[in-house]
Amino acid sequence: MGVAVVDDTREDGFAGLPGNLMMWILIFSELAVFGAAFVGFAVARTLDPATFDAGQAHLDRLLGGLNTLVLVTSGYVAALGVEAGRRGLGGRARRLFCGAAVVGCVFLVIKMMEYSATLSAGYTIDSDAFFSLYFMLTGFHALHVVFGIGLLLVVAWKNSVENLETGAAFWHMVDLIWVILYPIVYLIR
Numbered sequence: 001m002g003v004a005v006v007d008d009t010r011e012d013g014f015a016g017l018p019g020n021l022m023m024w025i026l027i028f029s030e031l032a033v034f035g036a037a038f039v040g041f042a043v044a045r046t047l048d049p050a051t052f053d054a055g056q057a058h059l060d061r062l063l064g065g066l067n068t069l070v071l072v073t074s075g076y077v078a079a080l081g082v083e084a085g086r087r088g089l090g091g092r093a094r095r096l097f098c099g100a101a102v103v104g105c106v107f108l109v110i111k112m113m114e115y116s117a118t119l120s121a122g123y124t125i126d127s128d129a130f131f132s133l134y135f136m137l138t139g140f141h142a143l144h145v146v147f148g149i150g151l152l153l154v155v156a157w158k159n160s161v162e163n164l165e166t167g168a169a170f171w172h173m174v175d176l177i178w179v180i181l182y183p184i185v186y187l188i189r
Contacts, residue, residue: 018082019166027173030144034177037140038184041133048129053189055130058123063114064186067107068178071145074103075175078152078168085164093164097156100171104149111142134185141177148174 017024045052081096118131125135148171155167 017169019162019169023166023169027169030173031177034137034141034181037133037137038180041137041184044129044133051128052130055123055128055134056186056189058118058121059134059186060114060117061186063110064182067110067114068182070103070107070110071175071178074100074107075168075172077103078171081156082161082164082168085159085161090159093159094156097152097159097164097167101149101152101156104145104152104171107145108142108149111138111145137181137185141174141181144174144177 077096078100081093081100084090084096085093115135123131125132151167151170155163
């Protein structure tokens with residue numbers, strides 16, 4: 001009886017990272033952009049804590065927390081899809097990735113409800129430094145969610161293991177950014 005050896009090296013020479021190398025380059029660059037934005041938010045908060053505290057008090061922490069749960073759940077469903085793909089269960093992987101995309105749409109619905117309430121209360125991107133940064137950060141993240149949903153659907157359709165891993169890697173980056181963004185913008189005073 002022979003021992004099976006798993007070869008984690010890829011043709012691109014990036015051992016250990018699942019999916020396509022170009023996606024990892026995109027992920028690292030997006031993490032750098034969001035990291036710089038988070039630093040900018042922290043500096044602006046330090047310079048004007050009263051404005052940031054007042055603005056933060058108008059945010060719906062419950063909806064933000066619910067959106068955290070929604071994205072983490074969607075990421076888990078995508079991870080299950082990758083595992084199904086690795087086991088050769090293409091149909092199950094397809095359904096799981098479509099399910100992850102649907103749950104991602106729930107995030108956008110909740111975010112639109114939150115934006116609607118914020119705008120109805122008279123707070124816009126021009127209100128003050130807090131709301132400018134709030135709308136820019138959460139809006140930029142929402143654009144990543146939209147792109148990620150599209151990507152999940154594409155890899156559900158073209159569901160090779162590499163494609164599934166690539167789509168899931170991007171989606172997990174979207175999750176990670178929200179898990180960092182939520183406490184920075186909504187909770188930390």
